[in-house]
Amino acid sequence: MTWIVNRWYVAAWDSEVDRAPIARTICGEPVMLYRKLDRSIVAMRDACPHRLLPLSMGFKEGDSIRCRYHGLLLGPDGCATEMPIKSEKVPKAVCATLYPVVEKHRFVWIWIGEAAKADPALIPDFWPCSATGWTFDGGYNHINCDYRLVIDNLMDLSHETWVHQGSIGQHEITEAPIETVVEGEEVKVRRWMPGIEPPPFWRDALKSAGPVDRWQVCHFLPPSSVLIDVGVSPVEAGDTIESHDSGVRGFVVDAMTPESETTTHYFWGMARNFDIDDAGFTARFKAQQGQVFDEDVEVLEAQQRSIDANPDMKLRGYSIDQGSVRARAIIRKLMDMQAA
Amino acid sequence: MTWIVNRWYVAAWDSEVDRAPIARTICGEPVMLYRKLDRSIVAMRDACPHRLLPLSMGFKEGDSIRCRYHGLLLGPDGCATEMPIKSEKVPKAVCATLYPVVEKHRFVWIWIGEAAKADPALIPDFWPCSATGWTFDGGYNHINCDYRLVIDNLMDLSHETWVHQGSIGQHEITEAPIETVVEGEEVKVRRWMPGIEPPPFWRDALKSAGPVDRWQVCHFLPPSSVLIDVGVSPVEAGDTIESHDSGVRGFVVDAMTPESETTTHYFWGMARNFDIDDAGFTARFKAQQGQVFDEDVEVLEAQQRSIDANPDMKLRGYSIDQGSVRARAIIRKLMDMQAA
Amino acid sequence: MTWIVNRWYVAAWDSEVDRAPIARTICGEPVMLYRKLDRSIVAMRDACPHRLLPLSMGFKEGDSIRCRYHGLLLGPDGCATEMPIKSEKVPKAVCATLYPVVEKHRFVWIWIGEAAKADPALIPDFWPCSATGWTFDGGYNHINCDYRLVIDNLMDLSHETWVHQGSIGQHEITEAPIETVVEGEEVKVRRWMPGIEPPPFWRDALKSAGPVDRWQVCHFLPPSSVLIDVGVSPVEAGDTIESHDSGVRGFVVDAMTPESETTTHYFWGMARNFDIDDAGFTARFKAQQGQVFDEDVEVLEAQQRSIDANPDMKLRGYSIDQGSVRARAIIRKLMDMQAA
Structure with a gap:
């Protein structure tokens, strides 16, 4: 198991x-x-x-x-x-x-x-999915891979540059430094990009001009979820990576449920605290998110086939993999505790 | 094996x-x-x-x-x-x-x-398939299941109520009591329904009105056949479950040949001693029987998949399963004798 | 392996x-x-x-x-x-x-x-594929069988009579005696047909009338190739099975690369020293050769499935199999040497 x-x-x-x-x-x-x-x-x-x-x-x-x-x-x-x-x-x-x-x-x-x-x-705390002042919608994919490969994928957004180069990939994100924090059974990979020019998506969401602080926090919650806290606030609000509610904020919600050892139910969506009554935005974003995840599915299934075809090789962890290495260590530890 | x-x-x-x-x-x-x-x-x-x-x-x-x-x-x-x-x-x-x-x-x-x-x-005694005064025809299905699941199916006709509710299912049959008899290596599950109003099919076959005695005898013959003796006779003839040739009689013939441990060749048909020269009846009945067996195939293949998917669970025998429990016991005993 | x-x-x-x-x-x-x-x-x-x-x-x-x-x-x-x-x-x-x-x-x-x-x-010596005065072209098939079954096939051309009876099969070839020669790690199965009337294909290639000596030499080169030396020379040239360059000559080139234990990459072609600038001949011959190999693929894949379905049976070697028996013995010996 x-x-x-x-x-x-x-x-x-x-x-x-x-x-x-x-x-x-x-x-x-x-x-x-x-x-x-x-x-x-x-x-x-x-x-x-x-x-x-x-x-x-x-x-x-x-x-x-x-x-x-x-x-x-x-x-x-x-x-x-x-x-x-x-x-x-x-x-x-x-x-x-x-x-x-x-x-x-x-x-x-x-x-x-x-x-x-x-x-x-x-039950993992998916609060943005049901909090007042927020809206949430999403979809489902069946993926032919070990659910932990999806966790790896989500705990390291640097893959966006290459896997999603036709859609959401951005070199700048890979270049911002990350910080990995373990909090009990949870792991956070945090990126703080202070005083930058917001990309068009976030500028439109914020509905104001001027430099912003931007963040991305990939948050692993056992047994198998990742919430990605993303958004921007005006620089003058003085937000921090710990506390940032002065601007616009969203959570990419990802729940990966094992079907078998090599197949996964993938529930995904976006919770947000801006334009929450704009059903058109919700529908467009869900459609785009679905296309982006289709790019992941292609890669994840190819990765699983390659793991099966190269039994002499092991997955390696580099510095970008800090988050997933720690998330997998927690999964392993919790499995070992149960076995004992 | x-x-x-x-x-x-x-x-x-x-x-x-x-x-x-x-x-x-x-x-x-x-x-x-x-x-x-x-x-x-x-x-x-x-x-x-x-x-x-x-x-x-x-x-x-x-x-x-x-x-x-x-x-x-x-x-x-x-x-x-x-x-x-x-x-x-x-x-x-x-x-x-x-x-x-x-x-x-x-x-x-x-x-x-x-x-x-x-x-x-x-060779199992399929006498109605070749006796004078009888006619016999039928068909073939390949089923993705253990042949013993088909035997189970046929030794308990109560499944007709649910599996065949759109075709031949009848609540009355389930409600008639059954009697299970082991005769050497053979098993019979017998239902005797005395003095009832014949259903339209049998009334047409009998070509006369009035109350009838009706029977169903599911007969397991090793290694893997089931003959189902069905029919009605006029009450006044005084037929019994042991001997009943005064009316109209048919045999649903079922020979299940293992192809592999989880696939089966299913040979089925109907032998009857009435309207034996009516080729139109034969053709219509065969077509109907084929449709009924397609309903069984759907259930049997789903059952096999479920057995494979739930290795921690076992098939259980209730009172309706007396016949198949005994048939399987004979199969197991004969296999054990060969192994010894 | x-x-x-x-x-x-x-x-x-x-x-x-x-x-x-x-x-x-x-x-x-x-x-x-x-x-x-x-x-x-x-x-x-x-x-x-x-x-x-x-x-x-x-x-x-x-x-x-x-x-x-x-x-x-x-x-x-x-x-x-x-x-x-x-x-x-x-x-x-x-x-x-x-x-x-x-x-x-x-x-x-x-x-x-x-x-x-x-x-x-x-590297196995496929000299006719690159020698001056020769031309070479061919194709590729993926075959669902053990690569050694393809070697067996090619080291015994008697199969042409039956597998290729609609295309290149000729009874006469089966009837000519064969001689099997082991030279170190290589095996040759040789057929010498002296003083015969050339078949139309070779008469056209030779561009002259009169009786010819004809040869077929199936040559196994480890790890997994077979070159088949074929051709005719005028009787008066005095060629021999050892040395025969006075007429027209071709090599059927076959390289079988294992993909897995039961699947094979099959690279095939024809090298020849006649009509070498006739691109139309090259294209027509390649198309014909492809059709002939499709007949082999059908048989080879059916053979592999039958080997899997009959685990109690073994491949047998008769006199026509001298070549493949010796080629397989060399493969086995080289594998054993590596294991040691």
Whole structure:
């Protein structure tokens, strides 16, 4: 296993889950998700306890699911309420595994590991996705690579110069020095660009002229998310890399959920505190962000194939990789602790 | 291996085999089948003893087969009669494995195991497929699942309610009690529905009104067949579950031949003792039966994928599964006896 | 491993390699090839020493290659000259493996094994491909089979009768006796057909009437090539199987480079010493040869699948296989010597 258990992972966008079940394999476990009549979400192992047909192929009856094969009826607690022969008494043990699930920050979070340890306080703090004065939207990609390659990618934005040279790549960013900070189980890679001329995107967002301080903070949160805090404030506001709310600010939101050891569910989006009622901006930005991530997907899948084809070679960490090296060390340490 | 050896398996419909060889992998062994000029059938390992090219790619010369690669000529006994260089003396050992093969009940049966033990008396008794006063036709599906999942499916007709709810599903059938009987190496799951109003299909077949006794007997015959005896007789005839020939009767015929551990050749059809000269009925019924089995194929392949994706889970047997549990126990016992 | 290391293999036709990198896996190793400004060729492991992205996806800058992911810049010696952060000092160890490469006889040869042992004198002698008075052209096929199956195929031309019965197959050839000669690490299978009427192809090439001596010499050169010397001379010239330059002569050139244990790069062509300025002949012959090899590909891939499907069976050697049996014995011996 290459991921941490006893943690919350993003299973879906809140908008993906409704009354009809959807099937998604999370950390190697086939899961089915659906909403009950009260709109709360059920996450259940996607295999009938009887003969293992995926329950997601079944028929919804109220909040229950009836298996399409022999008609075993399971309640939203995963336990059978009716056997294939209606008159048969239901044994107690006939239950599908239920997963703790919480809807928060526009995502559906699922607990992978021991259900008894599921503590909602452990959900990674994606506050910009749901805070007042902010707006948030995004998309989804399935990537044929180890989820940790996506973390590597996001903890080092210097790749933008080359991977995204046709879109958002900028040489200046690579040239600004970075600082890597470990805070408990979290890692931040920080870039502070003081007193610069804002690029057009940020000048338009700020809606004023004059030099700005600009920042980029790539923030790894276990088990597998990266939030990238980006923005500019007027120089005269005196913002710092620690505190910068005087201008315009956005968060590139990235949640990477392992599907298997070599495939990943990638949930991405942009939260921002400017032009928050401009739906056109939101739609245009999401479309652009999708195109940029398609460039990443091409590279990440080629990287995974190359790792598989060159088993004698190892990934190396240079100075730009400080962030991902530390993030991977935390993942490894948490996995080792669990193994012990 | 998940199947019994030293048994007869259906290799093909009799109509599938002719002078040109056909290739089919039976119980993991690539086999080629063709008819000789006298219409008898040859079953030979589908690999040239020289360089292993499939013999089914070769050229027929009378009753012999010439390999397409170097021209080795093999007689219908599998042994070489001409070497790639014509003038070379043929060594005795140059032979392809020949499989015992018998044509019976409209099928071509092949013996998998030690040829010396092949006893035609061991061919499962598919008597309705060739008895006077009966007619029989059917089709073929390739299914990506363990053949035992198809046996499970057929030994419990309660699945019809859900899998076939758009076609032949009927709640009443599930509600009738079943009785499971083991007779030596065979298993029967019997349903007797006395004094009921016949459904339209059977009323039309019987061509008379009034209450009937109706039955369904799912009959497992090793190594891997299920015959389902179905029909109705007028109540006044006094038929029983043991003996019921006063009305109209049919057999759903199902022969599941393992191709590999997770793929199956499925030969299916319907034998009946009514309207036997009505070719239109035969054709319509075969078309309908094909559609019904397509619904099974969808479920069976999904079930196999789910079994593979949930290695921590086991198939469970409830009361409806009495028949398949017993059939699998017989298969396991016969496999264990062979291993010993 | 099923191939000999510390040997030269054909990596590409000379015309396939230019300034833009091409990717090709040779003996299991992903390799990238490109030409420098001085037209010499660089062969480098196709994985960035940093994060393993294929370098062939990168950007050429003069004779260097810049990785598309983080911009690591590697010189044509495989070593980094610029880190992802330009200002960072380049450590010495940051190098991609470089492969010895030599351009000779119209092919690009790559050394697989220990670079220090690469001796250009060990390049197989494909002299007709580059000799004065000769012309040479050909093509490429990717084949899904073990490269040794292609060697078997070429060391025994009797297969032409059956595999190529629609094109070049001739019964007479199979009937002429063969003689197999081992010369050190090389094997020759020789056919001498004295005083025969030339077939139309050779009569046209010879441009004169009258009986000829005809020859076919299949010549295995390790690690994995077969040159087939074919032609005719007027009987009165007194040529022999050892020396025959009085008439018209061609070489069917075949270089089989393992991609993996079950896939092969097949470079083929025809060198000839007649009508050497007739470009139309060259083009027509190449098109015909391509069609003939397509027939071989069909058989070779079916043979590989059959070998995989019949693990209990072994390839057998008959008298026609003398050449390939000896060629395989040499391959095995050279592999064993390396293992020791």
